[in-house]
Amino acid sequence: MGVKFIKISVVYFVIGVCLGMYMSMTEHFNLTPVHVHINLLGWTAMTLAGLIYVAFPEAAETKLAKVHFWLHNISLPVMMVGLAFFVTGTKNAASAIAVGGTLMVLGIVLFAYNVLVNIKGS
Template structure:
């Protein structure tokens, strides 16, 4: 009896840039973690956590979602989400690094980057709710 195999599902390549950038954020987050462990100075814990969660985990999941659901990944909302995420996160990481090292004057920049990151998440949510439809 011959077994019939189904072809692998076709995934869109629209999420590839998201996944590749997620890997970059993962390497940065791991690098910070290694440096903290080696120096036994854990001041940058919140920076490490933000880069790993907003950079690695959130970007990787968005990339996978946008690959499986290309109608969402190719939308204008996805582009807005991409830029909000990839501008706010590096600014947030740098500002948070400065803040935890005693530079209180950076608080307005940190707050603005946090608001931009939150807007990116809201845009992502709107994109998913508006562009994911039943087949």
């Protein structure tokens, strides 16, 4: 689970910085929130979750970790594609952001619960 998170996170890192470069070159700063959340939820948050699961296999081997993995990885593309359409003028993409954002928050709450309950101090 940890390694999968880390491998997916570097793909988001590449997409995030490419989008940052595109925004700089074209001065299309309306895409900033997409860039920000691809980098922060895709790269940094996923890398950190992955490293935590690698360091603490007792948390990685739970059903909670699996559900967190799928919620994070399904919700992020839904939220990011919705947000990209929304900031470029398709206002009815708001429902995709709402669904993606809600699933993302749910996944993160499960992750937090998993860490709090299943990681024991040494």
